[in-house]
Amino acid sequence: MLEYVLEMKGVCKYFPGVKALDMAEMHLRPGTVHALMGENGAGKSTLMKCLFGVYKMDEGEIIYNGEQVKIENPFDALQKGIAMVHQELQPIPERSIAENIYCGRYPETKILGLIRTVNHKKMYEQTGALLKSLGLNFDPKAKLGSLSVSQMQLVEIAKAVSANAKIVIMDEPTSSLTRNEVDTLFSIIHRLKESGCSIIYISHKMEEILQISDEVTIMRDGKYIGTWTSKELTTDLIITRMVGRELTNLYPKRENVPGDVILQVEDFTSIHPKSFRDVNFDLRKGEILGVSGLVGAQRTELMEGIFGLRASERGTITYLGKKLRITRPKAAIENGIALLTEDRRGSGIFGVLSVADNVSIASLQQYLNFHIMLNDKKIAQLVKDNVKKLSIKTPSIKTQIMSLSGGNQQKVIISRWLANDPDVLIMDEPTRGIDVGAKYEIYCIIAELAKQGKSIIMISSEMPELIGMADRIMVMCDGRVTGFVDGEQMNQETIMELATRFAS
């Protein structure tokens, strides 16, 4: 029996201007769960994409079952018994669950020995058996779109398992799962282990890692730092090795003093019956209001509704005593509200445009000569001031924003909103996909803004983050506000109880 079922040695991968992997390694023992950890940009996803054939390694070798192999593309990887569950789902909601699982490799029969057709009966049978063996209670014929996001993620995992893989790579598999579903996932993983499968588990969630994995490999800046058994590790040790230095405090000291109520939301209800309903909350000046809840709690949708991106059926927003009618983002912006969206790449940055354009785009009206011509000098000055104030690392303000790191991109978007001097800043997952060091910088910015009297609404799925940063936390479940916690009640148990009150 081999010591390692899989080894990756000396792996290097270059992208334009960046060395994503620098002599990275990985050693996977058979029948184990091996966690891969590191900050964003550390190279974990890149390394796995090399293994799965999505990327070509510039240097390095892969030794699989004792033999050196070349993996040309994902199909090749699957053939060799390596499957990957991606972080970003690519579901086809209109088709059945069975079709999604067997996408591209449908079981076939030949009519008259000539014409290839899909063998639906076999497909549904196999899917049914597969789902059952994993403890998933879905109907193979049901449309994938009828499932919740977290359920779709479980189907994605079933898909990887159905390929009879010997190695399953899971990239942030629990990002959309509820507590119960995480347990289901873990039992699936145990079953896989027992059947001789080895699992590579990429995640940020340290407690989960310590719970489920046997060994942990930590990467930093594309380099291999080391491998340890999960027994010898603690959260602090992991962080230290991921960051390369000791972090004494994860959250800055907050000096903001919440004042009077400036914003009142009453009876806010979406036009979509399954989305947010009957939402009531207040926001005070200089307050940081956290918003907690599971994926699917409709927190993002609520804030998008307040900002004018989503339609609401009824409800009032009162700002400084004035009732606001917000039907589009422009109205919200003009009333001093800003929204930092959850999906930076999808609705935050303008990837092909420069840092300067990204900062100034929402405040161009301020820099007009004769009401028609843009004053480039003034704009450049604004941008440079912000770069300095928020410590944005960029070669120049003309650089394309997509070449900046996630943390710096986020800072650019924050400065975009600050240019309009908003009173209320809604931030949806402000530190998602940002490494530990940059997270701290963003926390400092948030704390400073609150100190200056700005009100912050912060949606986050990381409870420690909310507990560390918020003055008060509003908890949502299935579109409704289940409660507010502050002071002594701000702990994981209380929040979790409120977040799962209506969970199915």
Add this chain to the structure above:
Amino acid sequence: MREKQSFGNFLLNNAMIIFMIGAAIVVGLLRPTFFSMYNFKNLISNTAVRFIIAVGVSGCLITKGTDLSAGRTVGLAACIAATFMQAADYTSKVYPNLGELPMLMVLLGVIFVSVLVGLLNGLVIALLNVPPFIATLGMQTIVYGACLVFTGAQPIGGLRKDYTNLSSGSIFNIQMLPYLGLFALIIGVIMWFVYNKTPHGKYMYAIGGNENSAEVSGINTVKTKLMIYMTAGLMYGIAGFLLGAKSGGASVNMGMGYELEAIAGCTIGGVSTNGGVGRISGILIGVLVFELLKIAMQFMGVETSYTYIVQGIVIIIAVALDIRKYVAKR
């Protein structure tokens, strides 16, 4: 290793331009009479009109749309212009009782129609969310129909001298500076200003770069898109007016397929099919080089069917090179 890569990439990204300039040089070497004043003036005149059309389409392309009705709209504009710019003593005048109208008035009338077409396109695309490809394809047919009705399928000729002089004349009668070139230059400068120095221009690039982000940033995407398609209409109207002068006449067949060449010129010049990118200077070079190729082929006596094949391949290569830039990010 990094140095070599970027030179290779530069060659590939500008491959079409380099190739076509190379082809022109080859032609010039084979037959030195290629570099004549006649060809030069021809090049400038053709490029001028095509450039204006390409600038119109570029706004649509930059916002991830397209405008397949460009050619027919130019044709309609040319027909309307020619109809009202006929010489008073012309025997087959369409409106015999109409005297000679002021040129500016006719121009404004033509522009009114072409901008209206653009407005309709914009409304269907921005408000009804119909994909631009489908919307403008439909408009293309409608405009052709309108032109058929307007012209009664009869060609229009016998144009006034002051009108045709717009095309044949030049500044201070210097052959190298035809009026058409001047008009194109003015439009180029104005549109450069709009694209680079106005909020509208920035919003255009923003919408093309990421429409979701644009909405979140408070940009009025509907209003911006309407402006873009209406501006395109404006460009087609001007181009059609000039085209009528240049051709000395107009018919319902005019302008057919012009949008494809305009899109080709834009793509060669760096306007990306993926949106959010494109410069006026690039568009000028793209159109110029494409016209150069056409003139070179005509000069060398290339058989007509083959010129179409060549133009088609050039367009495909331009798009392939553009796509390559995005696939290269793997």
Add this chain to the structure above:
Amino acid sequence: MEQKNENQWDGKRPDPITQTKEGWYEKLLARVPLTVKSLNIIIAILFLLLVAALVIGTLKGNGIL
């Protein structure tokens, strides 16, 4: 607020329940199984075709072929 708003803004946002976004050019490009290498080959072939068309067209046009 009237139903009209639903088309104007909600239609473009991901459905709040299933979170599936509308198709995108980029996603389409990502699914197209093209690599730089194969595109380079395709472009090279296209250039060859281009030169061939030019040469043949010239020869034919001048009555040589």
